[in-house]
Amino acid sequence: NAGVTQTPKFQVLKTGQSMTLQCAQDMNHNSMYWYRQDPGMGLRLIYYSASEGTTDKGEVPNGYNVSRLNKREFSLRLESAAPSQTSVYFCASNPQGTYEQYFGPGTRLTVT
Amino acid sequence: SQQGEEDPQALSIQEGENATMNCSYKTSINNLQWYRQNSGRGLVHLILIRSNEREKHSGRLRVTLDTSKKSSSLLITASRAADTASYFCATEGTSGSRLTFGEGTQLTVNP
Numbered sequence: 001n002a003g004v005t006q007t008p009k010f011q012v013l014k015t016g017q018s019m020t021l022q023c024a025q026d027m028n029h030n031s032m033y034w035y036r037q038d039p040g041m042g043l044r045l046i047y048y049s050a051s052e053g054t055t056d057k058g059e060v061p062n063g064y065n066v067s068r069l070n071k072r073e074f075s076l077r078l079e080s081a082a083p084s085q086t087s088v089y090f091c092a093s094n095p096q097g098t099y100e101q102y103f104g105p106g107t108r109l110t111v112t
Numbered sequence: 113s114q115q116g117e118e119d120p121q122a123l124s125i126q127e128g129e130n131a132t133m134n135c136s137y138k139t140s141i142n143n144l145q146w147y148r149q150n151s152g153r154g155l156v157h158l159i160l161i162r163s164n165e166r167e168k169h170s171g172r173l174r175v176t177l178d179t180s181k182k183s184s185s186l187l188i189t190a191s192r193a194a195d196t197a198s199y200f201c202a203t204e205g206t207s208g209s210r211l212t213f214g215e216g217t218q219l220t221v222n223p
Contacts, residue, residue, distance in 0.1 A: 033210075
């Protein structure tokens, strides 16, 4: 199993550009999550999806949209990137009935 | 706001020594988890302790939980250079399955 995969690994955007971060898991997990990690801030939850077809806002959803395309895939979209969205983005998943989360390798995004 | 606060922010020790990291949180929890993050990588789950447990062991890891003080500690015994990483506590609140992460402790184990 590949676990949780994320693409791209690195991305540089100009202010106002849009992009979609992709995440996929092959572990048949129900729940999926998007976090951002900033220096000294730990991880903050952007959006999550408890099951296919449902999404909910986390702590810092402004400026982002998500799509739970199917059970495997959960994408994060920045419609109009801002420098404040420069961060490392992590996708995670966990199976129903358990609490530990499995993380992808991250996407390092810079907005200039 | 962050649920967990970790202490210390950074810790540097010699190989073979024990490392202790602390985590405090603010609200009632179902469980508390510890994760490790190597530089430039994703987080890896280490251990989970439920709210009705006081201590748990896994290999060289020992976790304690004091719900009356809303605090937890992670002890790594006989540390190795390969233990160099950031360690995060994460709490699952009683209202749902979302995790709230602390800011992490950067552990450096010198060979």
